[in-house]
Amino acid sequence: MTRLESEIIFTPIPERIARLRELAYNLWWSWHPEAQELYRQIDPSLWELVYHNPVSFLREVRERSLDNAAANPLYLQQFDAVMAKLDAYMNAKETWYTRTYPDVKDEMIAYFSAEFGIHESLPIYSGGLGILSGDHVKEASDMALPFVAVGFVYPQGYFRQRLDQSGWQFAEYNKLDFANVPATPARTPDGKEVVVEVELPGRKIYAKVYRFQVGRVQLFLMDTDIHPNSQQDRELSARLYGGDQEMRVSQEIVLGIGGVRALRQLGINPTVFHMNEGHSAFLVLELMRELVMQGKPFAEAMREVQARCVFTTHTPVPAGNDAFPFPMIEKFFWQYWPQLGLSHDEFMALAKQNQDWGPTFAMTALALKMANHRNGVSELHGHVARGMWQWLFPSKSQDEVPIISVTNGVHTASWLAPELRELYNAYLGPDWEDRLDDSQTWQKIHAIPDAVLWEVRRKLKSQMIAFARERTRQRFVQLGQTPMVWPVLEEDILTLGFARRFATYKRATLIFKDMERLKAILNRPDRKIQIVFAGKAHPRDDPGKRFIQEVYQLSMQSGLAGRILFLEEYDIAVGRALTRGVDVWLNNPRRPHEASGTSGQKASLNGVPNLSILDGWWPEAYNGKNGWVIGEEREYANYDEQDWLDAQSLYTKLENDLAPLFYEHRDAAGVPTRWIEACKESIVTVAPMFSTRRMLTDYMSDLYMPAAVEAAAH
Numbered sequence: 001m002t003r004l005e006s007e008i009i010f011t012p013i014p015e016r017i018a019r020l021r022e023l024a025y026n027l028w029w030s031w032h033p034e035a036q037e038l039y040r041q042i043d044p045s046l047w048e049l050v051y052h053n054p055v056s057f058l059r060e061v062r063e064r065s066l067d068n069a070a071a072n073p074l075y076l077q078q079f080d081a082v083m084a085k086l087d088a089y090m091n092a093k094e095t096w097y098t099r100t101y102p103d104v105k106d107e108m109i110a111y112f113s114a115e116f117g118i119h120e121s122l123p124i125y126s127g128g129l130g131i132l133s134g135d136h137v138k139e140a141s142d143m144a145l146p147f148v149a150v151g152f153v154y155p156q157g158y159f160r161q162r163l164d165q166s167g168w169q170f171a172e173y174n175k176l177d178f179a180n181v182p183a184t185p186a187r188t189p190d191g192k193e194v195v196v197e198v199e200l201p202g203r204k205i206y207a208k209v210y211r212f213q214v215g216r217v218q219l220f221l222m223d224t225d226i227h228p229n230s231q232q233d234r235e236l237s238a239r240l241y242g243g244d245q246e247m248r249v250s251q252e253i254v255l256g257i258g259g260v261r262a263l264r265q266l267g268i269n270p271t272v273f274h275m276n277e278g279h280s281a282f283l284v285l286e287l288m289r290e291l292v293m294q295g296k297p298f299a300e301a302m303r304e305v306q307a308r309c310v311f312t313t314h315t316p317v318p319a320g321n322d323a324f325p326f327p328m329i330e331k332f333f334w335q336y337w338p339q340l341g342l343s344h345d346e347f348m349a350l351a352k353q354n355q356d357w358g359p360t361f362a363m364t365a366l367a368l369k370m371a372n373h374r375n376g377v378s379e380l381h382g383h384v385a386r387g388m389w390q391w392l393f394p395s396k397s398q399d400e401v402p403i404i405s406v407t408n409g410v411h412t413a414s415w416l417a418p419e420l421r422e423l424y425n426a427y428l429g430p431d432w433e434d435r436l437d438d439s440q441t442w443q444k445i446h447a448i449p450d451a452v453l454w455e456v457r458r459k460l461k462s463q464m465i466a467f468a469r470e471r472t473r474q475r476f477v478q479l480g481q482t483p484m485v486w487p488v489l490e491e492d493i494l495t496l497g498f499a500r501r502f503a504t505y506k507r508a509t510l511i512f513k514d515m516e517r518l519k520a521i522l523n524r525p526d527r528k529i530q531i532v533f534a535g536k537a538h539p540r541d542d543p544g545k546r547f548i549q550e551v552y553q554l555s556m557q558s559g560l561a562g563r564i565l566f567l568e569e570y571d572i573a574v575g576r577a578l579t580r581g582v583d584v585w586l587n588n589p590r591r592p593h594e595a596s597g598t599s600g601q602k603a604s605l606n607g608v609p610n611l612s613i614l615d616g617w618w619p620e621a622y623n624g625k626n627g628w629v630i631g632e633e634r635e636y637a638n639y640d641e642q643d644w645l646d647a648q649s650l651y652t653k654l655e656n657d658l659a660p661l662f663y664e665h666r667d668a669a670g671v672p673t674r675w676i677e678a679c680k681e682s683i684v685t686v687a688p689m690f691s692t693r694r695m696l697t698d699y700m701s702d703l704y705m706p707a708a709v710e711a712a713a714h
């Protein structure tokens with residue numbers, strides 16, 4: 001037992017089920033609902049109270065409840081089955097990796113990201129980037145890739161979203177109790193705790209490294225909230241994307257430079273380094289410094305680092321890319337560039353921003369220049385990124401700019417409803433998860449009887465509504481009010497879901513452009529429609545907060561009350577409930593600002609078709625039968641024109657296409673057969689292509705392996 005675990009006081013646990021503790025410390029449970037069931041069944045209300053956190057659960061649960069479980073043959077049967085599955089997983093000799101790359105030995109891929117969205121009980125993510133990283137790590141585990149991940153643990157978590165009575169978002173920060181997370185102190189090969197140090201202006205700062213087991217993959221997260229850091233430095237890793245620019249540059253130094261030092265102390269020497277977005281790009285400096293310290297000339301060190309580095313860009317808008325003023329970089333790096341053998345000007349030139357956006361030291365420019373293997377996250381975004389960064393490759397035309405695209409996907413097991421998994425087990429064949437990126441596998445979805453799929457869809461909607469009612473009830477209890485409309489949401493009417501970060505380009509309020517038309521559409525007696533919204537704005541994004549307030553206030557206006565619901569605190573649990581529980585997933589960003597988007601992929605996988613602008617991943621998926629398109633694939637003179645035309649298109653689609661398909665064409669049993677066709681088509685076309693299995697297969701063949709081969713040449 002590690003020190004951290006031995007310090008934690010757990011409820012005494014009967015020997016027969018003692019492995020519940022081991023299971024709690026392997027986040028494998030987070031994508032195996034049957035493993036979560038082992039805790040939930042022991043005490044369902046406690047399971048909710050601890051927000052589905054097995055470690056807290058085992059600390060809080062009553063001894064008698066554990067004893068009862070250990071004496072229950074049915075429980076023990078389930079327990080043994082889950083443990084056998086875990087053991088088979090952890091000890092498998094034949095895996096995707098051994099099958100696909102039987103001759104590749106001794107490679108290691110290190111994946112750096114500022115956030116990881118693995119489970120709602122581990123609040124170290126804010127939005128899409130984090131969810132993608134979490135899904136990436138889980139899939140790397142399922143495929144048994146030689147893979148480690150590096151990031152931050154944010155001891156104050158990300159904020160919890162609260163809305164005041166007027167719908168204005170305020171942030172509530174809860175301190176993360178280390179005793180309640182599945183962390184163990186990371187150790188060097190000879191058993192010492194790993195603490196890294198990096199230099200900040202006038203001082204050293206230390207970060208302690210924690211290890212999280214995510215299936216077969218180790219995730220190392222750094223924490224600066226330790227002695228002997230100053231109070232200010234202890235706060236440095238406290239919050240995700242908190243603080244000012246100095247705080248941010250300091251964080252990114254710890255992530256990139258500290259992260260490399262952590263791996264070295266752990267005795268892990270990766271072949272390939274993957275920077276997921278520019279936050280970790282300082283890692284290239286540290287890799288080059290190591291080589292220069294070994295006596296290599298800078299130019300040679302640079303080529304070697306370029307060979308082994310992979311960079312993924314996610315941000316198609318210049319302002320969204322991290323960049324720092326030169327004087328700030330001077331203050332932080334004046335002792336560093338001599339160690340690279342560079343002058344001030346040579347150092348700054350490594351990351352000099354385009355004159356039009358600068359003059360700054362840009363993390364994306366640094367990463368693009370220092371990684372030979374680069375990608376955007378959808379075909380459209382790849383194209384946009386090649387245009388945006390063409391100035392870095394002056395001898396190349398836009399199409400020749402060496403940024404490829406690997407379209408994002410979602411981790412199937414994490415986002416698929418258990419009720420549907422059972423159905424897929426029955427119809428796709430027992431080993432469908434081994435072939436989940438194979439389109440053939442999914443053709444068999446068409447064999448599911450309409451009534452059977454409809455029944456499951458209704459059940460998932462009903463669960464979502466129960467979830468939304470409970471969340472809403474809790475909110476009104478806290479506010480000391482009674483809700484205006486109760487119960488919220490109706491069971492049998494067409495339900496749209498819209499959940500995402502409230503960045504303004506995502507245009508959460510687009511559907512409210514023409515209020516009279518909207519009210520008429522939502523309230524047509526034989527074709528009622530309701531919409532569930534959720535989403536957080538960045539704590540400093542006041543325009544985003546105004547959008548939330550607008551949606552919230554509209555949800556109480558006459559003509560809309562009862563038809564619009566805003567759910568607080570969009571997180572993985574809310575995302576899960578909504579993407580599987582609504583009828584249609586609504587996505588209306590301002591094209592082409594959505595790099596990929598993944599929430600719609602989660603929806604499709606669960607038989608929820610998309611109604612979406614042709615932005616991000618959707619142009620690659622849409623086939624005329626698996627969902628609907630809003631607006632056109634074109635450029636507009638200005639935002640007002642674009643917004644107005646897109647809104648009109650959205651209304652027309654709802655009136656002419658979606659509502660008739662949902663409410664008409666019902667068979668004798670009331671099943672909307674043509675609607676179910678769209679549900680099936682969305683599963684068949686989206687589940688294989690937009691899975692992390694397909695995504696990581698592409699990363700392996702197009703980025704990781706080429707980087708490993710190129711690195712071996714040095």
Ligand SMILES: *Cc1c(COP(=O)(O)O)cnc(C)c1O
Nearest residue numbers: 127128500571572575597598599
């Ligand atoms: C999937 C997901 C996202 C990303 O979705 P987008 O389509 O990129 O908006 C963000 N937050 C949560 C909680 C999610 O589950």
